[in-house]
Amino acid sequence: MTDDPRRTPLYDLHRSLGARTVPFAGWDMPVQYPMGVMAEHLHTRAQAGLFDVSHMGQVLVTPRDGRMETAALALERLIPADVLGLAPGRQRYGLFTNDRGGILDDLMFANRGDHFLLVVNAACADRDIAHLQTLAGVQVTPVADRGLLALQGPLAADVLARLVPEAADMRFMDSRVHAWNGVDLWISRSGYTGEDGFEISVPAPELHSFAQALLDQPEVAPIGLGARDSLRLEAGMPLYGHDMDPDVTPAQAALGWSIPKVRRSGGAREGGFPGDDAVLAELSSGPAAIRRGLRPEGRAPIREGVAIFAEAEGGSPIGHVSSGGFGPSVGGPVAMARLPAELPDGATVYAELRGKRVPAAIVPLPFITPSYKRRGA
């Protein structure tokens, strides 16, 4: 990677807001603003945070014959989810798997009436697009001329409704197109923080003015990747390349919920995706190790790579932390690790930190209570 990092259309705005930027997945991205990671995190949970996530890949998948069933069934060849059953205007979470049943990437996919919109991780985007282009019957179009914002927090809906009144009527995982000043916004009510909120795709030329219009609202602060990571960690959401990768299966990543009955053994559209035999067998039998939450005693964070032991002394590691840090809303360290499934919630394990074993409780995920705006809520 000798190329200079790419910049989103908001790079100058980030700099003018005092952001510290870091290389991330080939992009120069804001990691924090002068407010600092802790305050940005807490602000998002209390009011509304604006994230530039334009580095993420947006991809359109359009059926060549005009029939959405064609595109849905094509995507089901790569994604073990119910794509066919997804109603227009709705979005779901899914995974790309490899031949061994490992996870190539995670993604959101939305039914937009006559095509699907996929949002994939920045680091995987090129590979995902090449992967999608192997499918027959669909046209795969990377969206190169739009940026992506996330507006997250309990006041996100109130704020967005001032600019886009129709957004208030959306429910969790709705996907809609609404206009702002004559600009088509692709809006989904979703996010990566555990809070209510929206992800908003904006044409690149209007991205700055729309972001500024949001920042002009008194409840909104710009939030960097540092707080995005601690927010998603507290929300128990896995991060690709850390909590899952090509050697980790959906069951091991605790993402079996994204694979519905219709794609499992005995379902109407059972299997038919890469690694299906391995993935389905493990979902039936249960994985030996699965992603769990950890609450270490004391205040010291246990970070990615820290070895976890069953005993206070001796023995071999039973797992390693895949994501970990300080949870500002929890008020203490939180972590995730793949650990033996037979250990019950509440069991004490030991994290080896600077040569000492720190007790940590296995706890259910998430660490905070999400506040999504579900249907009927």
Next chain:
Amino acid sequence: MLKYTQDHEWLRAEGDEIVVGITAHASEQLGDVVFIELPDVGREVAAGEEIVVIESVKAASDIAAPIAGTITAVNTALSDAPGRVNDDPLAAWFFRIKPTDPAALDGFMDEAAYQALIG
């Protein structure tokens, strides 16, 4: 008068002891501090020996003893409220050390030299 190390510690002589903390520049670079592990009082340390663990929201770092000597006190209040390092880094001292060599402070940077270092 404060002296400074290349590692962004401030040093303040008080009687025959030296009080040690980290500079505002260092605390800004670290980000929000969430955990601090201090050395035991009475411990004899060598110059350069890593004796404090400081964890921010971003990463773990160590703070080295700037000089050889004996730890005479540590700021236990930081263990419960590590964010004080960000709020007021000059007040948030980490430890006091009685140097083996009474002239130990002589070689360190003054304010002007430190400001030149951090630009």
